[in-house]
Amino acid sequence: AQSVTQLGSHVSVSEGALVLLRCNYSSSVPPYLFWYVQYPNQGLQLLLKYTSAATLVKGINGFEAEFKKSETSFHLTKPSAHMSDAAEYFCAVSDGNAGNMLTFGGGTRLMVKP
Amino acid sequence: GAVVSQHPSRVICKSGTSVKIECRSLDFQATTMFWYRQFPKQSLMLMATSNEGSKATYEQGVEKDKFLINHASLTLSTLTVTSAHPEDSSFYICSARRGSPPYEQYFGPGTRLTVT
Numbered sequence: 001a002q003s004v005t006q007l008g009s010h011v012s013v014s015e016g017a018l019v020l021l022r023c024n025y026s027s028s029v030p031p032y033l034f035w036y037v038q039y040p041n042q043g044l045q046l047l048l049k050y051t052s053a054a055t056l057v058k059g060i061n062g063f064e065a066e067f068k069k070s071e072t073s074f075h076l077t078k079p080s081a082h083m084s085d086a087a088e089y090f091c092a093v094s095d096g097n098a099g100n101m102l103t104f105g106g107g108t109r110l111m112v113k114p
Numbered sequence: 115g116a117v118v119s120q121h122p123s124r125v126i127c128k129s130g131t132s133v134k135i136e137c138r139s140l141d142f143q144a145t146t147m148f149w150y151r152q153f154p155k156q157s158l159m160l161m162a163t164s165n166e167g168s169k170a171t172y173e174q175g176v177e178k179d180k181f182l183i184n185h186a187s188l189t190l191s192t193l194t195v196t197s198a199h200p201e202d203s204s205f206y207i208c209s210a211r212r213g214s215p216p217y218e219q220y221f222g223p224g225t226r227l228t229v230t
Contacts, residue, residue: 042223043221044209044221046221090157101163102160102209104157105157106157107156109155
């Protein structure tokens with residue numbers, strides 16, 4: 001069984017500030033981990049994924065995430081927020097195969113203040 | 115590459131009618147497709163997994179007679195919501211898994227269903 005917990009359903013940052021979205025996972029097998037972004041009334045866009053290679057993963061739009069096995073975490077960061085980053089972000093885990101079913105966290109809504 | 119489409123993007127139907135939603139992988143063959151449901155301001159919940167040519171596997175609590183899934187070809191899966199009720203109103207998202215490496219999932223843009 002696997003699960004994902006995203007701490008903070010809403011995060012608000014000022015434009016230009018650091019973005020930190022938290023994700024902790026539980027998995028009985030080595031996990032594959034993903035971050036997706038969703039804009040209103042749209043599907044999911046993959047930001048980045050961890051598939052057991054480098055623990056620091058760089059994604060699109062300046063986002064990156066670090067896999068920390070000891071902390072069972074996969075937090076998403078971006079050094080400087082843009083207004084266009086305002087969206088819903090989902091962390092997800094699959095059981096060791098990038099194509100297997102995904103279990104999603106509850107989501108974090110990122111708000112960016114001018 | 116790796117584009118997944120859904121049709122329609124929005125649909126409004128009357129209570130008691132049936133609605134069909136299509137999910138297509140446009141430039142790759144998908145041996146497996148997943149159907150998710152998302153209520154407003156909530157996360158995605160997996161409804162079912164469909165494999166080409168076989169019956170779908172439904173998650174616990176999902177009524178298979180109400181949500182009919184067909185995966186008749188390697189590029190098309192359909193979800194039919196039968197005898198729709200207002201509580202079925204939701205955002206339905208499909209994803210398709212490549213049948214060849216890399217075995218990754220790609221998501222469709224979603225279908226907004228409103229039952230009046």
